[in-house]
Amino acid sequence: MMTLTAKAREILRNVLLKSKKDKVYFAKAFFGLELGEKQQQALLLGGKVQIKVAGRRFGKSTVTLIDVVHECATKTKQVWYITAPSIDQAKIYFQEFEQRAANNSLLDALVKDFKWSPFPEITLINGSKILGRSTSRNGVYLRGKGADGVAITEAAFIKDKVYHDVIRAMVLDRNGVLRLETTPNGMNYVYKLFQEGLNDSTGYYKSFHATVYDNERLDREELERIRREIPELAWRIEYLAEFVEDDSFIFPWNLLCEVFDDYELKKEPQNGHRYSIGVDLAKYQDYTVIIVLDITREPYQIVEYHRYQGRLYTDVVAHVNELQAKYNARVYLDATGVGDPIAEQVRNCEPFVFSEKSRNKLISNLVVLIQQKKLLLPASWTVLRDELRYFKNVKRGTKIKAEASEGYHDDTVMALALACWSLREYREASPEAISLLRGLRIYG
Numbered sequence: 001m002m003t004l005t006a007k008a009r010e011i012l013r014n015v016l017l018k019s020k021k022d023k024v025y026f027a028k029a030f031f032g033l034e035l036g037e038k039q040q041q042a043l044l045l046g047g048k049v050q051i052k053v054a055g056r057r058f059g060k061s062t063v064t065l066i067d068v069v070h071e072c073a074t075k076t077k078q079v080w081y082i083t084a085p086s087i088d089q090a091k092i093y094f095q096e097f098e099q100r101a102a103n104n105s106l107l108d109a110l111v112k113d114f115k116w117s118p119f120p121e122i123t124l125i126n127g128s129k130i131l132g133r134s135t136s137r138n139g140v141y142l143r144g145k146g147a148d149g150v151a152i153t154e155a156a157f158i159k160d161k162v163y164h165d166v167i168r169a170m171v172l173d174r175n176g177v178l179r180l181e182t183t184p185n186g187m188n189y190v191y192k193l194f195q196e197g198l199n200d201s202t203g204y205y206k207s208f209h210a211t212v213y214d215n216e217r218l219d220r221e222e223l224e225r226i227r228r229e230i231p232e233l234a235w236r237i238e239y240l241a242e243f244v245e246d247d248s249f250i251f252p253w254n255l256l257c258e259v260f261d262d263y264e265l266k267k268e269p270q271n272g273h274r275y276s277i278g279v280d281l282a283k284y285q286d287y288t289v290i291i292v293l294d295i296t297r298e299p300y301q302i303v304e305y306h307r308y309q310g311r312l313y314t315d316v317v318a319h320v321n322e323l324q325a326k327y328n329a330r331v332y333l334d335a336t337g338v339g340d341p342i343a344e345q346v347r348n349c350e351p352f353v354f355s356e357k358s359r360n361k362l363i364s365n366l367v368v369l370i371q372q373k374k375l376l377l378p379a380s381w382t383v384l385r386d387e388l389r390y391f392k393n394v395k396r397g398t399k400i401k402a403e404a405s406e407g408y409h410d411d412t413v414m415a416l417a418l419a420c421w422s423l424r425e426y427r428e429a430s431p432e433a434i435s436l437l438r439g440l441r442i443y444g
């Protein structure tokens, strides 16, 4: 964003000229990044509709950002959108860009204007623009916008419908391109496009796959440690980037995608609204989670949440009482074991004692609320999203219990279920919910 001397302009022009044919050189010159072999493959993939599926930390977003900036810098007046399930996730691209530009005067010299509000937007000196939007509210922020390209980050976490009805149409007029990058998430539209790309000899669809082992930057010992620490299923999905369909999941993605949306948490009580608070207390290593739910009307929405580790119970009690007073809410707290004396110190508290039976009721209530789309949960809270995704029916002897996959936490799920206990008339289940709940041995 500085004025360039004639000499600097000359240098920039030459580097750009060389970059036109050499994206790997572009990455080095403008981003200071030495790409690994597999990352180079991803950068040079091409195609009209491109699907990059890879494990966490592979560099999916970095490579895609370089690709987008390359397109915009080497061609004039390009319009590109970066989109994601939440605006926070889309902003990661812009943060990475801002940080790289602060350390690289060539990249900085490309920028004419950079703003964050109301939406992130970069204008380059050649007139090209990079715009950030979320896919929330069924794509209303993208609908009708024409683009030369759209990059979709966390692509497997947006609704199939938004891809097909909104994003696909954005590039039609300008004969533009689509760049999807993601970890897998079941058998949704990303899986179908990925298969398409594997079998497409025309080069229209292009698929790319990498596991965490394709990342030369990651330490092998560190990887083995992660592998031992997390459940096998999560390892396969998140790190080996496998498409897995597991029918023991209690909240399949086609349900979850209907209740998660991007919205700003109010964090303040509204006049005339009613609230409930769910509290799951940390025992040993896990987290204390507090969720405030607006229960005035459907969809009941999370308005504030807290999740932390390693605080004294006296501090937690003070915090819960503060929230109770703020929202004038009833508090539903796990009063099993250590929770019992704590429940006594919380105002307007309904202690919830866990037994096999009460726990099943609590969870079935949550299942029904989600099944009937009565909740609105923040898409930016990926911890809750993932704990719900990995919540499953686990066989314990002859019994089946709903719990986190081994190695995963379920604190956010339990806090949400407790906050929803205020709405327990929803135990009346739909036929679909009943069939899900049969797995839990609650019906039938």
Ligand SMILES: Nc1ncnc2c1ncn2[C@@H]1O[C@H](COP(=O)(O)OP(=O)(O)O)[C@@H](O)[C@H]1O
Pocket (backbone or CB within 6 Å): 033, 034, 035, 036, 039, 054, 055, 056, 057, 058, 059, 060, 061, 062, 063, 217
């Ligand atoms: N070739 C590279 N050299 C150095 N750092 C890299 C390289 N590729 C990616 N990174 C860094 O590694 C981190 C993870 O990359 P990211 O693109 O966010 O991964 P993903 O989107 O696959 O999870 C980022 O901080 C990024 O800047």
Ligand SMILES: [Mg+2]
Pocket (backbone or CB within 6 Å): 060, 061, 062, 153
């Ligand atoms: Mg990423």
